[in-house]
Amino acid sequence: MTLLLCVFAFLFGSIPWGYLIGKMKGVDLKTRGSGNIGTTNVMRVIGKKEALYTLLLDISKGFIPVFILKLFPQYSNNFTVLGIVGFLAIAGHCFTPFLKFKGGKGVATSLGVLLAYVPLAGLITIVLWILIVKITKISSVGALISFALVPLNVYFLGYSQEILIFTAMFTIIIYSRHISNIKRLFSGTEPRIGK
16 A cells, blocks of 8 residues: 555656646647756746746645545554655656656646645745745745755644654755755856846
8 A cells, every 4th residue: 555655656746747748738848948847937938927837736746645644543643654645746856757757847746745734834834935936036946945844843742753854855955956056056147037
């Protein structure tokens, strides 16, 4: 049962919604804009409405597997299994087998995982992400700062050590997927939203 749920989480997380939405519009996101299949590139290349669809669908990829698992009494308080399933959903998005293991950066899917795994910390992260993006107009800055604060939020909210470990892992995967963005931020070449 646990193995089946883990496989489901990875494959469900692997659905490349941004890429599919692009294809429906006659656009190959892998060759346009930043080449990423996530919300920011969808907004730059296609439009705001399609970007919103991508955002919500990518959030659902993280939220649904963890939420479903929590419905089972034997898993509802097993934060290790819940954390593994959440991590696999994020990994599926970042390394989707449907696109030769080249996926998105994991931000929206991670937000979905957090909302199901640690709802209050997830809500705080979303609010911080939105505020930082509004202020800086740089999507990557919002992601990097809000996720850097996730383990701190989890710690101060009094969640367990295992939850702290898994949320730190979510942050690590986000940072590993934003290495190129970090380099551009330091060089001053990271594009702003709308540019």
